[in-house]
Amino acid sequence: MTLLTFPPPVENEATEALRTEVRAFLAEAIATRTPLERAESWNGFDREFSRAMGARGWLGMTWPKEYGGHERSAFERYVVVEETLAAGAPVAAHWIADRQSGPSLLRYGTEAQKRTILPRIAAGDCVFCIGMSEPDSGSDLAATRTRAERQVDGSWTVNGTKLWTTYGHEADYMILFCRTSGTPADRHKGTSQLLVDMKATPGVTVRPIYDVMGQHHFNEVHFEDAVLPPDAILGTEGQGWAQVMGELAYERSGPERFLSSIQLLLELIGTLQGSESVAAQTAVGRLFSHLVTLRHMSRGVAALLEAGEDPTVHAAIVKDLGATFEQDLPDIARSLVDEEPDLQSTSDFAAVLAYTTMAAPAFSLRGGTREILRGIIARQLGLR
Amino acid sequence: MDDISSILYESAQRLLGDLSERVLAGQALTDKDRADGWRRIEEMGLPVALVSEEAGGFGFSDADAFGLVRICGRHIVAWPLVETMLANRFAVENGSEPLEGPVETLGELTPEQREAAALTRAVQMAGALDAILAMTISHVQERQQFGRALAKFQAVQHSLAILASEVAAGQAAADHAVARRAQGGDGATLAIGIARARIGEACSKAAAIAHQLHGAIGYAQEHRLHLYTTSLWKWRDEFGTQAWWTQQVGREVLASGRDAFWPMVTAA
Numbered sequence A: 001m002t003l004l005t006f007p008p009p010v011e012n013e014a015t016e017a018l019r020t021e022v023r024a025f026l027a028e029a030i031a032t033r034t035p036l037e038r039a040e041s042w043n044g045f046d047r048e049f050s051r052a053m054g055a056r057g058w059l060g061m062t063w064p065k066e067y068g069g070h071e072r073s074a075f076e077r078y079v080v081v082e083e084t085l086a087a088g089a090p091v092a093a094h095w096i097a098d099r100q101s102g103p104s105l106l107r108y109g110t111e112a113q114k115r116t117i118l119p120r121i122a123a124g125d126c127v128f129c130i131g132m133s134e135p136d137s138g139s140d141l142a143a144t145r146t147r148a149e150r151q152v153d154g155s156w157t158v159n160g161t162k163l164w165t166t167y168g169h170e171a172d173y174m175i176l177f178c179r180t181s182g183t184p185a186d187r188h189k190g191t192s193q194l195l196v197d198m199k200a201t202p203g204v205t206v207r208p209i210y211d212v213m214g215q216h217h218f219n220e221v222h223f224e225d226a227v228l229p230p231d232a233i234l235g236t237e238g239q240g241w242a243q244v245m246g247e248l249a250y251e252r253s254g255p256e257r258f259l260s261s262i263q264l265l266l267e268l269i270g271t272l273q274g275s276e277s278v279a280a281q282t283a284v285g286r287l288f289s290h291l292v293t294l295r296h297m298s299r300g301v302a303a304l305l306e307a308g309e310d311p312t313v314h315a316a317i318v319k320d321l322g323a324t325f326e327q328d329l330p331d332i333a334r335s336l337v338d339e340e341p342d343l344q345s346t347s348d349f350a351a352v353l354a355y356t357t358m359a360a361p362a363f364s365l366r367g368g369t370r371e372i373l374r375g376i377i378a379r380q381l382g383l384r
Numbered sequence B: 001m002d003d004i005s006s007i008l009y010e011s012a013q014r015l016l017g018d019l020s021e022r023v024l025a026g027q028a029l030t031d032k033d034r035a036d037g038w039r040r041i042e043e044m045g046l047p048v049a050l051v052s053e054e055a056g057g058f059g060f061s062d063a064d065a066f067g068l069v070r071i072c073g074r075h076i077v078a079w080p081l082v083e084t085m086l087a088n089r090f091a092v093e094n095g096s097e098p099l100e101g102p103v104e105t106l107g108e109l110t111p112e113q114r115e116a117a118a119l120t121r122a123v124q125m126a127g128a129l130d131a132i133l134a135m136t137i138s139h140v141q142e143r144q145q146f147g148r149a150l151a152k153f154q155a156v157q158h159s160l161a162i163l164a165s166e167v168a169a170g171q172a173a174a175d176h177a178v179a180r181r182a183q184g185g186d187g188a189t190l191a192i193g194i195a196r197a198r199i200g201e202a203c204s205k206a207a208a209i210a211h212q213l214h215g216a217i218g219y220a221q222e223h224r225l226h227l228y229t230t231s232l233w234k235w236r237d238e239f240g241t242q243a244w245w246t247q248q249v250g251r252e253v254l255a256s257g258r259d260a261f262w263p264m265v266t267a268a
């Protein structure tokens, strides 16, 4: 059953020294952020903060120096990522670019794209969004209808609609997954990825979609005869499916997939601190054991990435278990503490509980639903 | 792991696999089979596997010795082999000779011994989870209903995905506790508590799903599944119940408090 074995995490003095450095930085940089703001987790958007991270060399950490990277290990990057998440730092302005778009560009971008864009990402100065989902293509990503047609001069004309595009309204670029030949019936064949300049492409309109909390994170992005230059094609025309699966492996692999509720867990511990109640101790012991185990598994995924191995299934397991953990937390907290959830409350516990309860449904949707992940695991077990 | 351990793993796997096949669930062994089987186990030296080399053991590192325990968990046999391994280790640590096996119960244990036994059980559970997962996968691939293998039904696929994920998590927790103990230092007790809390829960979920997917045949004494599930239901509460271990972890977390919480996670 080697497919279920997670390689042991690697710890050394370098990663632990880095951890101390990151903690010290965060203690100052986000000192004034309230628990409720911290609960936003990776939705918190602050360009200044991202630039400060870039200035310290904590973005694009594993990339080659010639593209603005720092040639550090996947484990060092892991330390920075988990520390910023655990602290509730506002990472959204660099999150997607650092996690998945940058690595995609590094792999498939033209030399010019790599030279101009990667250093900006590493500086915390370039926001990316993900152009995968559409009105009629969610879990069934291959059903994409958005189309890019090649013109005689080599440029591309794009028509279609992308949906749920997180921070599309702030983004400098999108990596667009769409059809470049054939019809939706051709499924994976004839799909490609294109790089879209979100600030300078006529024919691209971004409309807000408000979520259950009334917040504006995601968007509808409409393309109407939007013209992209010939070199907008990312990687190989027609290889979009393989490329987008590679991108998703990065999207699903990190500790953000079990740390979204960490702020609530911290408030819960704060509220129960020193409690002698057996029920409280047992519930917290269980949560802690789950969290620590998820972290070991997740660092195993980082070890696979570092070794250049395909982390798809391991990442699916961590994301599925992780989302369940994050989503169970609000109800467990409610069962232990006699306080009404209330976003406006002066009690941090009550406010964060209210927030996390409303945020939780998305945890098993975004980045691939629970059902899709379980299908991936079942395939690996040889069942389909 | 060096060559010698991997050869030994292989032979142990073969012997225990063979002996395990013969424990036809629900049927008592004849006295002769019982004596012969234990003799073969002794000939391989397995009862002293956890004992130091000077005292007649293999001189395994702790991690390699636990590898052998995991194999024991995978192949449930009619003899209390792991109990005997532990009894011999404790006897030798106390300056006595290894015992005449098989040893059925361990009696009073010191706190350190109990901790070692608790971790050993966790690793044995990890092995039994390997077996339960493998059994359940082959069952749903072989058993046909509605004209197709059960494995082709999405509800079945998703149950198995949950089973596999629980197995992976339980095993990761046990593996980590083994590594922490090998490192020495004071993190081992907490890691063992975490392992027992997490793998105990994995066992509950895995056993439930395995029984559900096996249908009635898995509930029959003649089927081997219950050898594993009934063992897990016992083991998860031995050498400290799952409730006790989980509470120990929680007590430590709550005593340390909010500000120490995340550093405690990264140090665990």
Ligand SMILES: Cc1cc2nc3c(=O)[nH]c(=O)nc-3n(C[C@H](O)[C@H](O)[C@H](O)COP(=O)(O)OP(=O)(O)OC[C@H]3O[C@@H](n4cnc5c(N)ncnc54)[C@H](O)[C@@H]3O)c2cc1C
Pocket: A129, A130, A131, A132, A133, A134, A137, A138, A139, A140, A163, A164, A165, A166, A167, A218, A362, A365, A366, A367, A368, A369, A370, A371, A372
């Ligand atoms: C907060 C948030 C942020 C997001 N950000 C982005 C973004 O930035 N960019 C982007 O492209 N997308 C984004 N998404 C979209 C996300 O990727 C999709 O929601 C997801 O892929 C599911 O698609 P859907 O919502 O259309 O649901 P559907 O695919 O319609 O699924 C609905 C339900 O049916 C189930 N289902 C579907 N197919 C099957 C099947 N074959 N077997 C069993 N069950 C099935 C699903 O699991 C789900 O439970 C975001 C979503 C959220 C919630």
